[in-house]
Amino acid sequence: MTTIEKTGAEPSARVEDADGGPLLEVRDLHVEFHTRDGVAKAVNGVNYSVSAGETLAVLGESGSGKSVTAQAIMGILDMPPGKIPQGEILFRGEDMLTMAPEERRKIRGRRIAMIFQDALSALNPVLSVGYQLGEMFRVHQGLSKKDAKAKAIELMERVRIPAAKERVGDYPHQFSGGMRQRIMIAMALALEPDLIIADEPTTALDVTVQAQVMDLLAELQREYNMGLILITHDLGVVADVADKIAVMYAGRIVETAPVHELYKRPAHPYTKGLLDSIPRLDHKGQELYAIKGLPPNLLKIPTGCAFNPRCPKAQDICTTEVPALAAVAEQDGTELPGRGSACHFWKETIHG
Amino acid sequence: MAETEKDDKAVDVTKATEAAAAPHGITEVTTVDAATEDEAVAALDAEVGSGEPILQVRNLVKHFPLTQGILFKKQVGAVKAVDGISFDLYQGETLGIVGESGCGKSTVAKLLMTLESATAGEVFYKGQDITKLSGRALRAVRRNIQMVFQDPYTSLNPRMTVGDIIGEPYEIHPEAAPKGDRRRKVQELLDVVGLNPEYLNRYPHQFSGGQRQRIGIARGLALNPEIIICDEPVSALDVSVQAQVINLMEKLQDEFNLSYIFIAHDLSIVRHISDRVGVMYLGKMAEIGTDAEIYDHPTHPYTQALLSAVPVPDPEAREGRERIILTGDVPSPANPPSGCRFRTRCWKAEDKCAKEVPLLAIPERFAGTDSLAAHESACHFAEEKDVVHA
Amino acid sequence: MLNPTQAPEAGPVSAAAEAPLPGGSEITKARSLGQDAWRELRSNPIFWVSAVLLVLFLLMAAVPSLFTSTDPGHADLRNHYLGKPEWGHFFQPDWFGYNGQGQSVYARTIYGARASVIIGFCVTLGVTLVGGVIGMFAGYFGGLLDTLLSRLTDIFFGIPLLLGGMVLLQAFTHRTIWTVVLALATFGWMPLARVMRGAVITQKQADFVTAARALGAGTTRILLRHILPNTLAPVIVVATIALGGFVSTEATLSYLGIGLQSTVSWGVDISDAQNVLRDAPHVLLVPASFLSLTVLSFILLGDAVRDAFDPKLR
Structure with a gap:
């Protein structure tokens, strides 16, 4: 795999993988959807890889297959109508597509986490934020209710939610859009995954908040030396944080x-x-x-x-x-x- | 044209601040008092010279009451969506209005369209206050001021064909309908916005987002309006399609002599299309000026923060730029901060900001100078800061 | 297969826009949402099963003589008292046996369909009109009118359909199909009003309604042209499912003896049959099966229609 010299102001943690290979490698992935009108070929042979500490931006418009690829990696494609006729998704060298479902579940959430665009619909509205964050620890690490809550507060502080102790019992709708996105990031981070897939994480946010959230994400990524796949349509956002870019068109x-x-x-x-x-922004052009x-x-x-x-x-x-x-x-x-x-x-x- | 206007305006403003009575003395409103409906309609259909003010908004206020109770509702507060804004739109220009969600920019659009009734303030269209018009005069206003919506997927009735959608304005305003073949006129409109005239009998769901937005624009053009209010017209479109629609809108402006109010959160697009730009924050206008004044010489800290936060698709330009990262979120418009509304997130805030509401006026230190910083800015401590250029 | 050159080379703007819709001939035709729903329905076997059954029931109601030449009222006590069914005698008077009065169960079941079907359709039509109008006004105008109409709906919701129908029908000494229709419609319009109100509120906020208002469209135009066509789908679904309910309620009323009088009806026959249940279960089971099949068909049809209209399944 080619390594990319990281240029620019932000020194990123260099890739120091023990086994040298990439964290995640997608090989010749195909995804199609069988609809009433025919077969929609959403992904047609995608190859990419991410190493620890590296940010790959996948850039594309709607229908380019960028999100479908991510969903295939996470194993959250609706099948049917979705179908993966061909391809491999290697996580630390193991193909997740041929893996036993049980093993795959272990990777999902624990080793690979995902952040969605719409935090409000991704969080359960009837459970408190603290409960949802703590759930990760109770289910995956068997912590007690009390310890899980403490961990939840710690995480909320980690993503810089002010007054985390007081707000741990609040419900998702009581937070602003930016804060909800932070909670989503906290949830993704909870089990210290190796790889985070962020699908348009700041698209729904205002520019001033967008900058805060992107900065936080980049900082946490450096700190935990995670791989990050950033899926976006915004050429500006990509320019800020990505190391390398893959531009997608028609799958x-x-x-x-x-x-x-x-x-x-x-x-x-x-x-x-x-x-x-x-x-x-910096000059006015013609047509x-x-x-x-x-x-x-x-x-x-x-x-x-x-x-x-x-x-x-x-x-x-x-x-x-x-x-x-x-x-x-x-x-x-x-x-x-x-x-x-x-x-x-x-x-x-x-x-x- | 807008430039020369500005100079006159500058004089007005200094006078106004001296008098301290009129908060924002922009251009003077020459009101038209029509005795009969016919006169009113005639005045509304009169031509306005290029560069003359066509729409004058004065101290416009919209408060949405917050109520409690089921059968007997009592008011417990109000969301101050728009809280006293004034601006002018000149014939033939594009005025951009930017701001974050919740700043009231979409409410301004609804007020200008008389879709909401204003709590206070006036909107003068050719000298008549449209908030007080009714009957045929209001219909004449509706004919002349049209709107393009943000979401092309919800702004077209899914049960109507494209021909019916674009032709509907003629059914509502038969007096403005073309003599003769309406169907032909609709086909012409489709052609004008770059769609195949044969698509007349198709339904909206058979089109992509960009094509639907063109249909929405064609509907807006049908009655030959003078002003089009565009509420985030491209933000729901794919990047590669946005440029097509923006170019189309610019072409149509020249072709049909339109004035635009272009409301958007994307500052780059607003700069591209606008002659003048107003920056809104929590229901108030923070700063307003020509595009060069706002983007190259911003004096309000909020404008500066907003501009510096915009991601620039050029990693190298990026590194030299200073970024102001604001802390916290926009406060609730139901309970805005006292004094200057931006003070809770402002790095310059002092005691004065909590006590005195800063007026939208040319800051004293720049008044009378030739500097592009001499434009209206509602900040006690306005100073120039270039955040856009590396 | 070669893709046709999609964008003709021309000026930057108009040509740029003008890529014909890809997808070939079927997309070049205009396709309304209703046509799409019909395409969806056509491929749904449940729709066909329920539709065929319903057509059969409708035929029975309209021209019963097509199915049997036996008079349902003809009684032959001596020869046919509780005669057992002859399952092999298709369409014969003795196919489903005879009842306690020596009448052909088959003929009575065929003729009984008419009451059920007429009542089902008329009540549904009535509640759709009444409930639809109430729901539309409540939803569109909101405010005090909505509060009043919604509370009225709630009050009627508090009265069970069956109970309300019984009480009202007691007031009539002579009960025909139309009195039953009136009674059921009086107490059955609320679900339609609720669905309509909800749908109208959703559509009222849609951008295309705002767009019509911005053009200066009046209330009538907005309601009839923009809101109503977009609320029909959920209303049709609820009405179809409710129709089944009305058919069974009518049968229940007749069974209880306060429904139809001196009319051939499944409910009346079921009611009569309970006395002979032990000796001749077929007398009860045959009309009962027809009744539940009818109700089931309407519910299935409603489900299929809902699926067809639901854009999320597309």
């Missing part, structure tokens, strides 16, 4: 790159289009570049490169041949570590 990864590289020199027309289409057309219908993904109907660079080959995720190199041929692009014309995109 495939179309580009992978270390975070700085991606923004500086995108190697896929879709990424480039996305970057060009968002307005900037925005707009990617033409619509995201594809998963029931009928275009043949060849799925992006071809919307791509300004599309040629005949793009409608017939699916481009593989190829390594991206400098003009002189030196390979750019960690970079890949699933475009027949990546050279023209990055260098032209």
